[in-house]
Amino acid sequence: MITMEELQSAIKLRVEKYNNKDFPLDKRAINTCELLDSQNQILAQDIKSFFDVPRQNLSAMDGYAIAQGSVISTDSTIEIIGESQAGSAFTGELAAGQGVRIFTGAVVPDSCDTVIMQENTNFAEIKDTLDKSQPYAITLSQTAQIDSNIRKQGEEIESGEAVLNVGKRINPADISLLANLGISQVKVFEPLIVGVLATGDELVAVGDELTSLAQIYNSNTPTLKTLLTDLPITIRDYGIIPDDLDKTTSAVNQAMQDCDVLISTAGVSVGDYDFLTTVIEQLGQINHYKVAMKPGKPFVFGELTKNVDKPVLYFGLPGNPLSTVVGTLQFVIPALWQMSGASLSEQPMQLNVKATLTNDIRKSVGRKDFQRGVLTQGEAGRYQVECFSSQQSHRIKQLSRANCFIVLDKDSGNVAAGNTVTVQPFPWLHS
Structure with missing residues (x-):
């Protein structure tokens, strides 16, 4: 019986082969996705900036932008002849000894090489007497360093620089970055199609009526779908399959024609009415059966290969709800992220x-x-x-x-x- 770690490693290696040979990432279909719909999608393109960030030199704080060549030591006096606001830059000419009042995020005039913090001047002492429509003088209360308090053009991102790469799983911070670059659409890998089915004569769909004491509701399919919500996949639900070999074969055969992955719940033990392992062996192969973990020992990992263009990977989960949760978290979700094209650093890590x-x-x-x-x-x-x-x-x-x-x-x-x-x-x- 294989250990949990051995099974995780075996699944990872099989998915690597799947991504490189069976269904290569560079051969997969690509969709254009609106930025606001792109969270958790996997990038299929490198994204480059079309401009520098910042696009110009910007002030890092409120204060005064001082012209090159000015004396910027303690008690120096600077003549202030205008101001630069965010969205409204100063357009005049400045000489040594002159400056403009500037606000955080505003463009620093080309002729300026330093921004003095407002707190390092006598502005607080004179502000009530100023007519800001006219030039006025400020006195420095502290020596300043050239280039201080300026966010330099291109210091964060240079024009043409790749900011996100193929395999990135888009998150809210990425959406913020792309919005700052004016990018409204991205190219992402087309979602994998994942089939889900449940087996058992005793199962009744949630919402239907229980007509016998022998019946129970199918809780595994809603549980499984919910656990897979954040993945960039399309789920196809094949419903509840009765404990019948022919009907099980028909359902699996249909799913393998439609899907990239098939996940089943129940029917993988050794009971007289557990037919899934038989069907998987008829239509493909079982790579691993039974894992040394509790709950979830009768976990099946295999692939369906008969009359399909590429293998359909198969995950067979036991029938009880807890085993469904454990098996999905430990094996299925990591494999699906990997299959979806997420780079290693973008695949969610299990927090311990x-x-x-x-x-x-x-x-x-x-x-x-x-x-x-x-x-x-x-x-x-x-x-x-x-x-x-x-x-x-x-x-x-x-x-x-x-x-x-x-x-x-x-x-x-x-x-x-x-x-x-x-x-x-x-x-x-x-x-």
Whole structure:
């Protein structure tokens, strides 16, 4: 049985091959996306600036722009003959010993090489007596350095410089950058098509009526769709497939014609009515089956290859809700970001923190364990975590009450209160 880390590595290597050979990124379709719709999309082009940023020398603060050649030491006097505001630059000529009043973000006149902070002049003493429509004199109360308080043209971005590169996952800060450059549209990779299906005679779609005590609602599909919300993908829902070999084969065959990836929930164990593994082997291959983790041991990673132009990667999740969440977070989401063309630095990282355990944990050696808990921050910013006493994977209320997984290595046994443990906060708490 493969370890969780071995499976993560195997999936990553398979996706690298997929991106380089089966469905190369440079062969993928590209969409034009409006800037405000581009968050979490993957850039398919390098984006270059068409101008310098700043476009001209700008003042970093309110004060006075002083002409080149002026004496700018303590007690020097400067004649102020105008002003430069943001959006309204001073256009006159300046000689040594002269300057203009200037405001933060305003253009520094070409003939000026220094901006004096307003606080380093006697402006506060004379402001009530000034007629600003006429020239007036200020006195420096502190020596200034040439080039001080000026944001130089092009010091942040030079014209023609690449500001974002292919593989960037666009975030709000990127949108701010692009808006500052006047870019209203970007080229992004066309979303992958991801099929989802659930299996089981007992399942009923949410919103429909339960007509038998043997029936339960299909919670896995809504859970899975929600977990995948932020990904740049298009989801196709193939509904609930009954426990029937022919119907399962038909549904999988249709999905593999339509999709780049197929994700199923339930039907991957060894029961008499679990047909998915049989179908996957008929239409492709199972690369890995069963992983040494709890919950989620009967996880299937494979690919569908029969009568398709390129392999359709397959992820088979167990049927209980907790296993769906754990398997999706640990395996499916990282793989989908990688498949979508996000560069390594743009693929979300799993946040791990250390916390002090406040109660005892029971665990058997042999599998990596994800136990539900409540993480809090105590005195001096120290994290502490309480583990729920019961950890059965069918307990959906506990999953809702929890805000983290306590991650225990496969070789770990029971853990006593007071020990330090690794905790993974749920991503929706810090996204």
